[in-house]
Amino acid sequence: MLQRYSVHLILALSGGLLVYLADQEYLSLYTMSVLMFMGVNVILSASLNLVNGYMGEFSCGHAGFMCVGAYVSSLLGVWLFAKDKVFGAALLNPEYALYAFPFVILAGGIAAALAGLLVAVPSYKTRGDYLAIITIAVNYIIISAIENIGAIGGSRGFMGMKRLVNSMEDIIELPWMPIWVFIFTVFSIWLIRRYVSSTFGKGVSAICQDEVAAEIMSVNTNKMKTITFMLSAGLAGIAGGLFAYILGYVNPGSFNIMKSTEVLVMVYLGGMGSLTGSILSAVLFTFMLEGFRFIIPLVNDFAHQVHLIPDSYDISPVWRWVLIPLLLIILMQFRPEGIMGNRELKDIFPRLKKFYRFK
């Protein structure tokens, strides 16, 4: 009984607590947005882990799919439910915004999954480093395509999503964005878990072990790759849609290769082929990024007080982008398999198996 429902219980409790805290405004706006980005990062790293970890390919253009999802769901949402200078008046009554929102996000995911075909189709013949380059090229193609569509703002970006979020809150007075982020994060993790542990999904690990042998053993590798790439890209699109609605603003520049590298860092920090690792590393990584925001000025003040560095020089927040890669290099030297390796939580603590079941 406990084993069966403990995960549901924990999720319901933590979700409820989160909504309660957000609703009563015990958490500041900043803390809320960090928590929401954490959810987005969890989806991103788990979905890239599907390709890079479970399937053993090297995809480094994940942010491109995120970009497609972000733009499609924001355009769709604003077109349908908000007054905007690009689309004019709202097409539907904003009262329906709340019920349509998950479909808007899912539509972004579907569009991103279709963009995933750009990588999936070349991957039939292309492998390894050549496939890596295709993913980078796709990332650049998506970004510069959007930059060149002047109607939706081009490189200046697109905004207006906040109105949709506000109209959701007008219908029922609840902090809707944290709720949706929470639901979609759980949904993505559940979907990936179902996929890789299904009989059909075993083919993904088979491709990782040996693609040629998998094909001989009657795994339809092309089909497998198409589905996995599309699923991964689609989940990235969902993450992108949420990202857009959290910020209320998207511009193509925020989905460049740097963002893809961030996601890569999360995957390899957590460990390839470990969902628990991906979740853990996404949480840790978000904390680290935000933590350095506070630590670096402190260090700077301290160093100035003890005259360690000249007065004319300030330790800028850019240093966090030196420290995080450095951390990863050190990790690669001493524990290259990442935090969790390819193990899940219950492989590390076998006794926990009695208390929960997550499939």
Add this chain to the structure above:
Amino acid sequence: MLESLIQNIINALQWGSFYALIALGYTLVYGVLTLINFAHGDVFMVGAYIAFFVATFCLTVLGLPGWVALILVIPLTMILTSLVGVTLERIAYRPLRKKGAHRLYVVITALMCGLILEHANLAILGASRKAFPVLIEVQVYNIGGVTFTNLKIAVIVTAFLSFLFLHWVVTKTRIGMAMRAISYDKFAVPLMGIPLDQIIVVTFILGSGFAGLAGLLFAMSYPVLEPYMGALIGWKAFIAAVVGGIGDIRGAFIGGFLLGAVEIMVVAFFPSTFRDLISFSVLLAILTWKPTGLFGIAQTTKI
């Protein structure tokens, strides 16, 4: 019409020269180690900055005339940049190689090294752009409506000479033979008495040295330096190397010029914001049509 065509060809050759010089470094390292050295674009950026500091030092502190400074700057930049490349190899890649880590981990390490170079530069030197000092007077020639500068010609000639030199090293010298041997069979090579680590260091010296040279030439042609200048051009040069067939010197060279030509032609006929879109799409099409690049040899896998 003919003039504008020749003009565009000259521009394409110059623009392609940068890609080719950087792509040579990618392909050398890849050929020997099968490692995508993602830090290479940033080594190029570091090269440009080193050239900036050396040139400023020569001009202001030593007070040398421009052409003497240039003669000093070229070898110094190449040596110092190759030191950076060798340092990366020594402290980041070699320990991993000794442990026999999966090559993906080395690739990630390289990616991180690139990030460190970029942001350390940004954090130490600040976000302000640096203006590269003028070393030689740019002279504009005009022959039959086609304009070109002495700098453009120098860039193109340097790229061709570098290619010939590297091709000679790889195909004719003992070190080149050892490089090819390593790329053929990494495990048998030490048994034949070839010092593996030294050859790899030489590879990094050559690759990074020419990246430094490219950085110097780039800084002279487009005299504004910023920390992210190496990122995009590095990725593009890598793509050029892959399109040519990574691991093959000729492939990298031709891939670089191909990419340069595509970009210049796109700018000539479309708005310049379409440059990345169309050139990457062309490359995607080439890779889909010929998955191992133009000069690459399809590898057969044994089970």
